[in-house]
Amino acid sequence: MMRRVLLIVAGALLLTAAAQQRPFPRSDERDLMVLTIANIAATSGPTGNIDRDVLQAMRKVPRHVLVPKEVRSRAYENLTLPIGYDQTISQPYIVALMTDLLDTRLEHRVLEIGTGSGYQAAVLSQLVRQVYTIEIVEPLAERASRQLRELGYSNVTVRAGDGYVGWPEHAPFDRIMVTAGASHIPQPLIDQLKVGGKMVIPVGKSWNRLQLTLVEKTKTGKLKTQKVLPVAFVPLVRASS
Ligand code: SAH
Numbered sequence: 001m002m003r004r005v006l007l008i009v010a011g012a013l014l015l016t017a018a019a020q021q022r023p024f025p026r027s028d029e030r031d032l033m034v035l036t037i038a039n040i041a042a043t044s045g046p047t048g049n050i051d052r053d054v055l056q057a058m059r060k061v062p063r064h065v066l067v068p069k070e071v072r073s074r075a076y077e078n079l080t081l082p083i084g085y086d087q088t089i090s091q092p093y094i095v096a097l098m099t100d101l102l103d104t105r106l107e108h109r110v111l112e113i114g115t116g117s118g119y120q121a122a123v124l125s126q127l128v129r130q131v132y133t134i135e136i137v138e139p140l141a142e143r144a145s146r147q148l149r150e151l152g153y154s155n156v157t158v159r160a161g162d163g164y165v166g167w168p169e170h171a172p173f174d175r176i177m178v179t180a181g182a183s184h185i186p187q188p189l190i191d192q193l194k195v196g197g198k199m200v201i202p203v204g205k206s207w208n209r210l211q212l213t214l215v216e217k218t219k220t221g222k223l224k225t226q227k228v229l230p231v232a233f234v235p236l237v238r239a240s241s
Pocket of ligand 1: 234237238239
């Protein structure tokens with residue numbers, strides 16, 4: 001009896017392991033998406049080739065599971081997609097570029113502002129130790145949190161709230177990525193970035209006149225900023241309290 005139970009448990013464990021090894025469905029489409037990203041980067045990208053590990057992470061994450069059902073069929077085209085609540089998910093090339101600019105290491109702890117669908121967080125989770133991500137629209141935070149858990153991305157922590165003020169309890173962060181358009185770089189995020197740390201953030205006066213900006217906090221604590229590319233993003237809004 002005991003042996004049979006043990007065999008069943010072992011079998012279940014093996015099946016789970018096998019399921020985790022198997023790529024998510026639609027991997028051919030993801031391969032094609034990554035090829036498209038690599039081509040755009042090489043031919044017209046502002047910084048040239050995208051890091052191999054970033055492309056590999058994007059080859060793995062099932063974007064179609066994280067976006068709403070109505071747009072699933074188009075999940076692997078290089079398109080911005082609606083995710084409900086008037087919000088959108090960036091086109092895969094922009095996700096790749098922002099992730100590449102962030103220049104992550106495996107040991108990093110990263111803060112993301114604007115969880116949205118959870119896609120960017122899932123991509124980052126493949127590349128770093130821990131991702132903390134904040135979403136101001138509560139139902140989006142809940143949906144992303146559930147989906148990420150179900151997909152097995154256990155190193156992502158989602159919180160509903162106003163990301164402008166960062167997440168002091170987990171600061172300082174090695175890297176910060178803001179995926180909504182800001183009129184300026186929020187001071188709390190600067191404060192919560194480690195010295196030597198990097199932040200990627202779209203900055204500008206209106207949603208369609210933003211500059212994707214790479215920010216580095218230098219050894220002296222000063223900021224070095226570099227405009228990388230004009231982009232369009234939904235705005236970073238503030239909680240009305
Ligand atoms: N990174 C997301 C897409 C982000 S869209 C993805 O991969 O799917 C931008 C998101 O930022 C929206 O969901 C919007 O609700 C959220 N947002 C806007 N202002 C915010 C704020 N102050 N704090 C946290 N999230 C915010």
